[in-house]
Amino acid sequence: MNAALPPNATIGIVGGGQLGRMSAMAAARLGYRAHVLTPEEDSPAAQVSASVTIGDYEDVAALRRFAEAVDVITFEFENVSAEGLDLLASLRPVRPSPDALRVSQDRVLEKSFVNANGVPTAPWQAVEDVASLRDAAARLGFPCILKTTRLGYDGKGQALLRGPADVAPAYADLDPKPLILEGFVDFGAEISVVVARGLDGSVSVFDTVENRHREHILDLTLAPAPIPEALAAGAQEIAAKLAGALGLVGLLAVEMFVDATGRVLVNEIAPRPHNSGHWTIDACPASQFELHVRAVAGLPLPAATRHSDAVMKNLVGPEETALWPTVLATPGLIPHLYGKSEARPGRKMGHVTRLFPRGALPGAHGIAAALGPLATSFRMDPE
Template identity: 55%
Template sequence: MAAIAPGGRIGILGGGQLGRMLAMAAAELGHKCHIYCPDDEVPAADVAAALTRAPYDDADALARFADSVDVVTYEFENVPAETARILSEHAPVRPGAAALATAQDRLTEKNFLKRNGIATAPFADVADTDDLAAALAAIGAPAVLKTRRMGYDGKGQAKILAPKAAAAAWDAIGRLPAILEGFVDFEREISVVVARGLDGEVAAYDPVENIHTNHILDRTFAPAALTPALADEARAIATKIVSELDYAGVMGVEMFVGRDGRLLVNEIAPRVHNSGHWTMDACAVSQFEQHIRAICGWPLGSPARHSDAVMTNLIGADAGKWSAVAAEPGAKLHLYGKAEARAGRKMGHVNRLYPLGKRPPVTPR
């Protein structure tokens, strides 16, 4: 399959910060990006060559968009199946349909992992209250009820600390098709950002440790404090996932490290990932450049770190601290060009770099 040479045009579904950083990375490799997004505010369009503002179900607009580019990618995994089908009739869509279908449905995702011998928390399909009662009897409480589709940053989830709370949890998620997951007694949350090229080449970044606040990623510590054997196992799991999906592009694989030392996969994200933002300044090739390389058929770059790093998300009013961050030695500020700093909204991030082996310990803010 021929590589897309410099000067190619890359279509990106979604106009948020991930699309913005993909477009910036593509420009550094000589490509031009065309953003497709229905929103009024499109931060990615500020750094792209073209913008189509249209709904994701506008078949004519999608066809014109796909005809104008050499490849289509996306910054979010909940691309409607019909949207992906229309686009694929006019241009390659990477990552492909199998990855989208797997990641869009938590039950499909968990069953895929189970079939491939990859450990997860115990889970069960929940379509109604009878299923929920049976799942609680099998898995026990505490547990968490999650909608099968569309949940992110803690949305579409309800904890069940005791069986008597099941009805309230079912109502809280809107009585939608769901899965019940058992709680995991974990030591830490980690993730691996992994890339796979069109030729099957795989490059996995070092596992990192993630700290969440109110279900939103707060900080990422690179690298995670793991034994070499456990870090290798985490990379091997991520590699197996992208290989089994015949994947092209970058994926984020979130995992728990159990107190018993086992690795359990929590979820996969078929796109560039918030926990990979540290690679922009601590690696020669960032996750964003790596994704562009992968979907364009280029050789993958080295995922090696030249520095340790701590990535901190700037949420809401945090972005107002830009002046102090900009004056801080060893800190690299990335702002997303969003006009309104709302509570819970990701406005930017800062990467703080340290010599190899010298990153600070994981501590509460």
């Protein structure tokens, strides 16, 4: 199927979280119906979708029912098994392709792919057992970061190794195996780029943004990244190149470090909408979610332009969620809530965007002031 999906067609979204919710809302605006596959009753995505299949991602019958109910399949959650992906792809067009998903599911395949395209990462080594971990640590030096190759998110499935005494306990703790060891990058900034690639190979790249994490969870995104223009442009080129090399149809988010010497290193890639692209809903004529839906539906891609500068602040856990009424009462804060019933610690419940005229993104103090009630709940280095 190479033709554009007609209005009222159904886009199947694997995953029921907030990325699926915002994709479904963008799909609705373009005249499509969303059908969500999720194991969860009352998921954020299903709340705003035309229909839902409740079932496990590995349940063959559920995957089949889901696929047969939709016209094209995409993802907000990419950890479906190889067999599951093959089954989906045998029934409907799957965008991005199972091959692109497999690369990003596994940190070893991912880093091999990135390096094979001439793009640097942190130094890394695959770890099969404790002995190979000791070898890898001797080569990469301490501190270093041990990670599961699969299923990690928000810093889960990783451990910082400060010295030889940390090796054996960290190896025993981390699951599932196998693992990967990465050299520790003493980064000056974490940045990311979201790129959309259409069915016709055309590419639209959003501006490079800076991301600040708290306890390994994204806290703040600054758009555009306050870094030198050449670095920001270099990061965009990397993202476009990797999307092309994957033959991607859909969105690719590329997380990167700017190291102490000003080099851009790729940390990880995700072939789906990304938390660091939420600012695009309010600061761009076409958001990452619209570009996602357009790419998956075979529609033309508009340029990923930005009409405003923006700061995006995540609302994480019970404390920040408790500020919701105050957020609503604060002029200038653009509120987004995801429909989750329980605000557990570390859970992303919503986000807030604050816009500034293009070129007028303030420094730390200005951002703190502009975030009003949320200013106290984030850390930023002094200017």
